Amino acid sequence: MVSVSRRSLLAFGAALPVLGHLNWAHAGPAPAPSDTLRLNYNESPYGPSASARDAMQRAITAAGRYPYPHMYALAALFAQQQGIAEEQVAVFAGSMAALRYAVLAFTSPTRGLVMPTPSYEVPHQSAQAWRAPVREVSLNAEHAHDIPAMLAANPQAGMLYLCNPNNPTGTLTPTEAIRHALANKPKGSVLVVDEAYIDFCDAPSCVSWVTDHDDLLVLRTFSKIYGMAGARVGLAIGHPALLERLAVFGGDNVPAGASLMGAQASLEDIRLLPRRKALNAQARDETIAWLKGRGFTCTASQSNCFMVDLKQPAEQVVERLAAHHVLVGRVWSNWPQWMRVTVGNKHEMARFREVFAAQVEPVS
Numbered sequence: 629m630v631s632v633s634r635r636s637l638l639a640f641g642a643a644l645p646v647l648g649h650l651n652w653a654h655a656g657p658a659p660a661p662s663d664t665l666r667l668n669y670n671e672s673p674y675g676p677s678a679s680a681r682d683a684m685q686r687a688i689t690a691a692g693r694y695p696y697p698h699m700y701a702l703a704a705l706f707a708q709q710q711g712i713a714e715e716q717v718a719v720f721a722g723s724m725a726a727l728r729y730a731v732l733a734f735t736s737p738t739r740g741l742v743m744p745t746p747s748y749e750v751p752h753q754s755a756q757a758w759r760a761p762v763r764e765v766s767l768n769a770e771h772a773h774d775i776p777a778m779l780a781a782n783p784q785a786g787m788l789y790l791c792n793p794n795n796p797t798g799t800l801t802p803t804e805a806i807r808h809a810l811a812n813k814p815k816g817s818v819l820v821v822d823e824a825y826i827d828f829c830d831a832p833s834c835v836s837w838v839t840d841h842d843d844l845l846v847l848r849t850f851s852k853i854y855g856m857a858g859a860r861v862g863l864a865i866g867h868p869a870l871l872e873r874l875a876v877f878g879g880d881n882v883p884a885g886a887s888l889m890g891a892q893a894s895l896e897d898i899r900l901l902p903r904r905k906a907l908n909a910q911a912r913d914e915t916i917a918w919l920k921g922r923g924f925t926c927t928a929s930q931s932n933c934f935m936v937d938l939k940q941p942a943e944q945v946v947e948r949l950a951a952h953h954v955l956v957g958r959v960w961s962n963w964p965q966w967m968r969v970t971v972g973n974k975h976e977m978a979r980f981r982e983v984f985a986a987q988v989e990p991v992s
Protein backbone atom coordinates (compact mmCIF):
# COMPACT_ATOMS: atom_id res chain seq x y z
CA MET A 629 0.00 0.00 0.00
CA VAL A 630 1.40 3.39 -0.94
CA SER A 631 1.38 5.53 2.17
CA VAL A 632 -0.15 8.98 2.02
CA SER A 633 0.58 11.64 4.55
CA ARG A 634 -1.88 14.44 5.10
CA ARG A 635 0.91 16.96 4.62
CA SER A 636 1.88 15.48 1.26
CA LEU A 637 -1.68 15.71 0.01
CA LEU A 638 -2.01 19.29 1.16
CA ALA A 639 1.28 20.14 -0.47
CA PHE A 640 -0.21 18.65 -3.59
CA GLY A 641 -2.78 21.42 -3.57
CA ALA A 642 -5.72 19.06 -3.69
CA ALA A 643 -9.27 20.07 -2.80
CA LEU A 644 -9.58 17.47 -0.11
CA PRO A 645 -13.03 16.15 0.70
CA VAL A 646 -12.71 16.44 4.49
CA LEU A 647 -9.73 16.23 6.74
CA GLY A 648 -11.41 14.74 9.78
CA HIS A 649 -13.11 11.80 8.16
CA LEU A 650 -11.30 11.08 4.93
CA ASN A 651 -10.42 7.46 4.47
CA TRP A 652 -6.78 8.00 3.64
CA ALA A 653 -6.38 4.52 2.27
CA HIS A 654 -8.77 5.56 -0.49
CA ALA A 655 -7.46 9.07 -1.01
CA GLY A 656 -4.97 8.18 -3.71
CA PRO A 657 -1.24 7.84 -3.76
CA ALA A 658 1.43 10.30 -2.71
CA PRO A 659 2.53 13.04 -5.10
CA ALA A 660 5.47 12.33 -7.33
CA PRO A 661 7.64 14.33 -9.73
CA SER A 662 6.27 16.98 -12.00
CA ASP A 663 5.64 14.58 -14.86
CA THR A 664 3.09 12.77 -12.73
CA LEU A 665 -0.33 12.50 -14.31
CA ARG A 666 -2.97 13.78 -11.90
CA LEU A 667 -6.14 12.08 -12.95
CA ASN A 668 -7.36 11.69 -9.37
CA TYR A 669 -9.17 14.84 -8.23
CA ASN A 670 -11.49 15.71 -11.12
CA GLU A 671 -9.49 18.86 -11.75
CA SER A 672 -9.24 20.47 -15.16
CA PRO A 673 -6.12 19.79 -17.21
CA TYR A 674 -6.50 23.25 -18.75
CA GLY A 675 -6.47 25.46 -15.65
CA PRO A 676 -7.91 28.98 -15.59
CA SER A 677 -8.68 30.44 -19.01
CA ALA A 678 -6.43 33.15 -20.44
CA SER A 679 -8.96 35.85 -19.58
CA ALA A 680 -9.36 34.49 -16.04
CA ARG A 681 -5.58 34.54 -15.56
CA ASP A 682 -5.39 38.13 -16.81
CA ALA A 683 -8.18 39.20 -14.50
CA MET A 684 -6.57 37.46 -11.53
CA GLN A 685 -3.25 39.14 -12.20
CA ARG A 686 -4.86 42.57 -12.48
CA ALA A 687 -6.73 41.90 -9.25
CA ILE A 688 -3.56 41.70 -7.18
CA THR A 689 -3.38 45.49 -6.90
CA ALA A 690 -6.88 45.50 -5.37
CA ALA A 691 -5.94 42.95 -2.70
CA GLY A 692 -5.81 45.67 -0.06
CA ARG A 693 -9.60 45.94 -0.22
CA TYR A 694 -12.25 43.52 0.99
CA PRO A 695 -13.61 41.53 -1.94
CA TYR A 696 -17.36 42.09 -1.41
CA PRO A 697 -18.01 44.28 -4.49
CA HIS A 698 -16.50 41.53 -6.67
CA MET A 699 -18.62 38.96 -4.89
CA TYR A 700 -21.81 40.88 -5.65
CA ALA A 701 -20.69 41.47 -9.23
CA LEU A 702 -20.12 37.74 -9.75
CA ALA A 703 -23.49 36.84 -8.24
CA ALA A 704 -25.20 39.46 -10.40
CA LEU A 705 -23.53 38.24 -13.59
CA PHE A 706 -24.39 34.61 -12.92
CA ALA A 707 -27.98 35.55 -12.04
CA GLN A 708 -28.33 37.59 -15.21
CA GLN A 709 -26.99 34.76 -17.38
CA GLN A 710 -29.36 32.28 -15.72
CA GLY A 711 -32.42 34.56 -15.71
CA ILE A 712 -32.80 34.57 -11.93
CA ALA A 713 -32.55 37.29 -9.27
CA GLU A 714 -29.15 38.11 -7.81
CA GLU A 715 -30.55 37.61 -4.30
CA GLN A 716 -30.91 33.96 -5.26
CA VAL A 717 -27.14 33.53 -5.63
CA ALA A 718 -24.61 33.29 -2.77
CA VAL A 719 -20.87 33.00 -3.28
CA PHE A 720 -18.64 30.83 -1.11
CA ALA A 721 -14.98 29.85 -1.07
CA GLY A 722 -15.76 26.63 -2.92
CA SER A 723 -19.01 24.72 -3.26
CA MET A 724 -17.76 22.18 -0.74
CA ALA A 725 -18.18 24.82 1.96
CA ALA A 726 -21.71 25.61 0.79
CA LEU A 727 -22.52 21.90 0.85
CA ARG A 728 -21.24 21.52 4.39
CA TYR A 729 -23.28 24.53 5.53
CA ALA A 730 -26.34 23.04 3.83
CA VAL A 731 -25.91 19.85 5.85
CA LEU A 732 -25.58 21.89 9.05
CA ALA A 733 -28.61 24.00 8.15
CA PHE A 734 -30.99 21.31 6.94
CA THR A 735 -30.16 18.20 8.97
CA SER A 736 -30.07 17.43 12.68
CA PRO A 737 -30.05 14.35 14.91
CA THR A 738 -33.78 14.01 14.20
CA ARG A 739 -33.82 15.09 10.53
CA GLY A 740 -31.37 13.00 8.61
CA LEU A 741 -29.60 13.05 5.26
CA VAL A 742 -30.53 10.84 2.31
CA MET A 743 -27.97 10.52 -0.45
CA PRO A 744 -26.86 8.14 -3.19
CA THR A 745 -23.90 5.80 -3.15
CA PRO A 746 -21.35 5.79 -4.62
CA SER A 747 -21.37 9.56 -4.69
CA TYR A 748 -19.53 12.60 -3.38
CA GLU A 749 -18.83 11.79 0.27
CA VAL A 750 -18.70 15.30 1.75
CA PRO A 751 -22.38 15.51 2.79
CA HIS A 752 -22.11 12.11 4.46
CA GLN A 753 -19.03 13.17 6.41
CA SER A 754 -20.58 16.46 7.50
CA ALA A 755 -23.81 14.79 8.61
CA GLN A 756 -21.89 12.20 10.60
CA ALA A 757 -19.91 14.89 12.38
CA TRP A 758 -23.20 16.66 13.13
CA ARG A 759 -24.71 13.38 14.39
CA ALA A 760 -27.46 13.47 11.81
CA PRO A 761 -28.51 10.01 10.60
CA VAL A 762 -27.45 9.18 7.04
CA ARG A 763 -29.28 6.83 4.68
CA GLU A 764 -27.26 5.94 1.59
CA VAL A 765 -29.18 4.55 -1.37
CA SER A 766 -27.43 2.56 -4.11
CA LEU A 767 -27.52 3.86 -7.66
CA ASN A 768 -30.01 2.03 -9.88
CA ALA A 769 -29.15 -0.31 -12.76
CA GLU A 770 -28.48 2.68 -15.07
CA HIS A 771 -26.23 4.21 -12.41
CA ALA A 772 -28.73 7.03 -11.95
CA HIS A 773 -30.02 8.04 -8.52
CA ASP A 774 -32.76 5.65 -7.39
CA ILE A 775 -35.28 8.39 -6.62
CA PRO A 776 -38.18 6.16 -5.44
CA ALA A 777 -35.84 4.39 -3.00
CA MET A 778 -34.38 7.71 -1.85
CA LEU A 779 -37.85 9.13 -1.23
CA ALA A 780 -38.76 6.07 0.83
CA ALA A 781 -35.46 5.94 2.74
CA ASN A 782 -36.31 8.29 5.62
CA PRO A 783 -39.69 10.03 5.98
CA GLN A 784 -38.05 12.33 8.56
CA ALA A 785 -35.18 13.37 6.28
CA GLY A 786 -34.16 17.00 6.46
CA MET A 787 -32.07 16.96 3.30
CA LEU A 788 -31.92 14.91 0.11
CA TYR A 789 -28.65 15.20 -1.80
CA LEU A 790 -28.45 14.59 -5.55
CA CYS A 791 -25.31 14.95 -7.62
CA ASN A 792 -25.99 15.46 -11.31
CA PRO A 793 -23.90 14.30 -13.15
CA ASN A 794 -22.86 12.09 -10.28
CA ASN A 795 -19.33 12.02 -8.94
CA PRO A 796 -17.70 9.43 -9.31
CA THR A 797 -19.73 7.70 -12.04
CA GLY A 798 -20.32 10.73 -14.28
CA THR A 799 -23.84 9.41 -14.91
CA LEU A 800 -27.01 11.47 -15.19
CA THR A 801 -30.32 11.24 -13.37
CA PRO A 802 -33.27 12.10 -15.67
CA THR A 803 -34.69 15.58 -15.15
CA GLU A 804 -38.17 14.13 -14.63
CA ALA A 805 -36.87 12.02 -11.75
CA ILE A 806 -35.36 15.12 -10.12
CA ARG A 807 -38.70 16.93 -10.52
CA HIS A 808 -40.40 13.95 -8.94
CA ALA A 809 -37.97 14.10 -6.00
CA LEU A 810 -38.69 17.80 -5.51
CA ALA A 811 -42.45 17.23 -5.55
CA ASN A 812 -42.48 14.18 -3.28
CA LYS A 813 -39.67 14.56 -0.77
CA PRO A 814 -40.44 14.47 2.96
CA LYS A 815 -42.35 17.46 4.28
CA GLY A 816 -40.06 20.24 5.48
CA SER A 817 -36.96 18.81 3.78
CA VAL A 818 -34.67 20.57 1.32
CA LEU A 819 -33.49 19.07 -1.97
CA VAL A 820 -29.85 19.89 -2.68
CA VAL A 821 -28.77 19.33 -6.29
CA ASP A 822 -25.02 19.47 -6.76
CA GLU A 823 -24.29 20.56 -10.33
CA ALA A 824 -20.50 20.69 -10.03
CA TYR A 825 -20.19 18.88 -13.37
CA ILE A 826 -23.35 20.02 -15.21
CA ASP A 827 -21.47 22.07 -17.82
CA PHE A 828 -19.75 18.97 -19.17
CA CYS A 829 -23.09 17.49 -20.30
CA ASP A 830 -26.20 18.42 -22.25
CA ALA A 831 -28.68 17.81 -19.42
CA PRO A 832 -30.77 20.80 -18.33
CA SER A 833 -29.82 22.52 -15.10
CA CYS A 834 -32.20 22.92 -12.15
CA VAL A 835 -30.99 26.46 -11.44
CA SER A 836 -34.06 28.20 -12.88
CA TRP A 837 -36.36 26.07 -10.71
CA VAL A 838 -35.31 27.97 -7.59
CA THR A 839 -37.64 30.78 -8.61
CA ASP A 840 -40.67 28.56 -7.98
CA HIS A 841 -39.32 26.38 -5.17
CA ASP A 842 -38.10 27.66 -1.83
CA ASP A 843 -37.02 24.15 -0.81
CA LEU A 844 -34.41 23.62 -3.55
CA LEU A 845 -30.73 24.49 -3.32
CA VAL A 846 -28.46 24.13 -6.36
CA LEU A 847 -24.66 24.15 -6.10
CA ARG A 848 -22.17 25.18 -8.78
CA THR A 849 -18.40 25.45 -8.81
CA PHE A 850 -15.62 27.09 -10.81
CA SER A 851 -13.30 24.21 -9.89
CA LYS A 852 -14.18 21.88 -12.73
CA ILE A 853 -14.84 23.04 -16.29
CA TYR A 854 -13.46 26.52 -15.51
CA GLY A 855 -10.23 25.02 -14.18
CA MET A 856 -10.09 27.12 -11.01
CA ALA A 857 -10.03 24.48 -8.24
CA GLY A 858 -7.18 26.27 -6.46
CA ALA A 859 -8.97 29.62 -6.57
CA ARG A 860 -11.91 28.30 -4.48
CA VAL A 861 -15.10 29.76 -5.92
CA GLY A 862 -18.48 28.08 -5.53
CA LEU A 863 -22.09 29.21 -5.77
CA ALA A 864 -25.22 28.29 -3.86
CA ILE A 865 -28.44 29.10 -5.67
CA GLY A 866 -31.78 29.15 -3.90
CA HIS A 867 -34.48 31.24 -2.27
CA PRO A 868 -32.91 34.10 -0.26
CA ALA A 869 -34.38 32.67 2.97
CA LEU A 870 -32.67 29.35 2.27
CA LEU A 871 -29.36 31.09 1.53
CA GLU A 872 -29.74 32.94 4.80
CA ARG A 873 -29.77 29.61 6.62
CA LEU A 874 -26.41 28.74 5.03
CA ALA A 875 -24.94 32.17 5.72
CA VAL A 876 -25.39 31.66 9.45
CA PHE A 877 -22.66 29.02 9.27
CA GLY A 878 -20.22 30.72 6.90
CA GLY A 879 -21.56 33.67 4.96
CA ASP A 880 -18.18 35.33 5.46
CA ASN A 881 -16.29 32.44 3.86
CA VAL A 882 -15.86 34.27 0.57
CA PRO A 883 -13.13 33.81 -2.04
CA ALA A 884 -10.29 36.28 -2.54
CA GLY A 885 -10.96 39.18 -4.88
CA ALA A 886 -8.60 37.72 -7.50
CA SER A 887 -10.54 34.46 -7.49
CA LEU A 888 -13.82 36.32 -7.86
CA MET A 889 -12.51 38.38 -10.74
CA GLY A 890 -11.16 35.26 -12.42
CA ALA A 891 -14.54 33.61 -12.04
CA GLN A 892 -16.28 36.62 -13.51
CA ALA A 893 -13.93 36.64 -16.50
CA SER A 894 -14.66 32.93 -16.99
CA LEU A 895 -18.40 33.57 -17.17
CA GLU A 896 -17.85 36.43 -19.59
CA ASP A 897 -15.85 34.24 -21.98
CA ILE A 898 -18.78 32.62 -23.74
CA ARG A 899 -16.59 30.50 -26.03
CA LEU A 900 -14.83 28.81 -23.13
CA LEU A 901 -17.51 26.34 -22.08
CA PRO A 902 -18.31 24.77 -25.45
CA ARG A 903 -14.61 24.43 -26.26
CA ARG A 904 -13.72 22.71 -23.00
CA LYS A 905 -16.84 20.59 -23.05
CA ALA A 906 -15.92 19.27 -26.50
CA LEU A 907 -12.28 18.61 -25.57
CA ASN A 908 -13.36 16.72 -22.47
CA ALA A 909 -15.97 14.66 -24.32
CA GLN A 910 -13.47 13.68 -26.99
CA ALA A 911 -10.74 12.59 -24.56
CA ARG A 912 -13.29 10.79 -22.34
CA ASP A 913 -15.10 8.94 -25.10
CA GLU A 914 -11.86 7.90 -26.79
CA THR A 915 -10.56 6.42 -23.53
CA ILE A 916 -13.82 4.72 -22.62
CA ALA A 917 -14.05 3.19 -26.12
CA TRP A 918 -10.47 1.95 -25.78
CA LEU A 919 -11.16 0.40 -22.37
CA LYS A 920 -14.30 -1.25 -23.69
CA GLY A 921 -12.25 -2.65 -26.57
CA ARG A 922 -10.09 -4.35 -23.94
CA GLY A 923 -13.13 -5.90 -22.30
CA PHE A 924 -13.73 -3.46 -19.44
CA THR A 925 -17.10 -2.00 -18.48
CA CYS A 926 -17.22 1.75 -17.89
CA THR A 927 -19.99 3.95 -16.55
CA ALA A 928 -21.89 5.99 -19.16
CA SER A 929 -20.20 9.20 -18.11
CA GLN A 930 -21.33 12.64 -19.27
CA SER A 931 -18.76 14.32 -17.04
CA ASN A 932 -15.01 14.75 -16.59
CA CYS A 933 -14.65 11.46 -14.73
CA PHE A 934 -15.85 7.91 -15.17
CA MET A 935 -15.54 4.61 -13.40
CA VAL A 936 -14.10 1.45 -14.87
CA ASP A 937 -14.84 -2.04 -13.59
CA LEU A 938 -11.42 -3.70 -13.36
CA LYS A 939 -12.80 -7.12 -12.37
CA GLN A 940 -10.13 -7.28 -9.67
CA PRO A 941 -9.40 -5.30 -6.48
CA ALA A 942 -9.16 -1.76 -7.74
CA GLU A 943 -6.89 -0.44 -4.97
CA GLN A 944 -4.09 -2.66 -6.22
CA VAL A 945 -4.43 -1.32 -9.75
CA VAL A 946 -4.44 2.26 -8.43
CA GLU A 947 -1.16 1.50 -6.68
CA ARG A 948 0.41 -0.12 -9.75
CA LEU A 949 -0.47 2.88 -11.90
CA ALA A 950 0.80 5.25 -9.20
CA ALA A 951 4.13 3.46 -9.20
CA HIS A 952 4.32 4.54 -12.87
CA HIS A 953 3.35 8.11 -11.99
CA VAL A 954 -0.24 7.86 -13.14
CA LEU A 955 -2.47 8.95 -10.26
CA VAL A 956 -6.07 7.77 -10.54
CA GLY A 957 -8.84 6.91 -8.11
CA ARG A 958 -10.42 6.99 -5.68
CA VAL A 959 -12.04 3.63 -5.05
CA TRP A 960 -15.39 3.55 -3.24
CA SER A 961 -15.62 0.83 -0.61
CA ASN A 962 -18.96 -0.50 -1.89
CA TRP A 963 -17.61 -0.71 -5.47
CA PRO A 964 -14.22 -2.27 -4.65
CA GLN A 965 -13.49 -3.43 -8.19
CA TRP A 966 -14.16 -0.07 -9.81
CA MET A 967 -11.79 2.87 -9.95
CA ARG A 968 -12.52 6.46 -10.85
CA VAL A 969 -10.52 8.09 -13.61
CA THR A 970 -10.50 11.85 -14.15
CA VAL A 971 -10.43 12.88 -17.79
CA GLY A 972 -7.24 14.75 -18.60
CA ASN A 973 -6.21 16.25 -21.90
CA LYS A 974 -5.62 14.20 -25.04
CA HIS A 975 -1.92 13.62 -24.32
CA GLU A 976 -2.55 12.70 -20.73
CA MET A 977 -5.19 10.18 -21.72
CA ALA A 978 -2.83 8.68 -24.30
CA ARG A 979 -0.25 8.21 -21.56
CA PHE A 980 -2.90 6.79 -19.23
CA ARG A 981 -3.79 4.20 -21.90
CA GLU A 982 -0.15 3.35 -22.46
CA VAL A 983 0.57 2.76 -18.76
CA PHE A 984 -2.77 1.01 -18.20
CA ALA A 985 -2.10 -1.37 -21.09
CA ALA A 986 1.29 -2.25 -19.61
CA GLN A 987 -0.11 -2.82 -16.12
CA VAL A 988 -3.58 -4.33 -16.53
CA GLU A 989 -4.35 -7.44 -18.59
CA PRO A 990 -7.36 -7.14 -20.93
CA VAL A 991 -10.50 -8.94 -19.80
CA SER A 992 -11.45 -11.86 -22.01
Ligand code: PLP
Pocket residue numbers: 643669670721722723724725748791795822824848849850851857860861862
Ligand atom coordinates in the same frame (compact mmCIF):
# COMPACT_ATOMS: atom_id res chain seq x y z
N1 PLP B 1 -19.35 18.77 -5.40
C1 PLP B 1 -18.87 17.73 -6.07
C2 PLP B 1 -19.82 16.72 -6.60
C3 PLP B 1 -17.49 17.56 -6.25
O1 PLP B 1 -17.04 16.50 -6.90
C4 PLP B 1 -16.62 18.53 -5.73
C5 PLP B 1 -15.16 18.41 -5.88
O2 PLP B 1 -14.62 17.44 -6.31
C6 PLP B 1 -17.17 19.60 -5.05
C7 PLP B 1 -18.53 19.70 -4.89
C8 PLP B 1 -16.28 20.64 -4.41
O3 PLP B 1 -16.04 21.66 -5.29
P1 PLP B 1 -15.28 22.97 -4.81
O4 PLP B 1 -13.90 22.87 -5.36
O5 PLP B 1 -16.09 24.07 -5.41
O6 PLP B 1 -15.30 23.03 -3.32
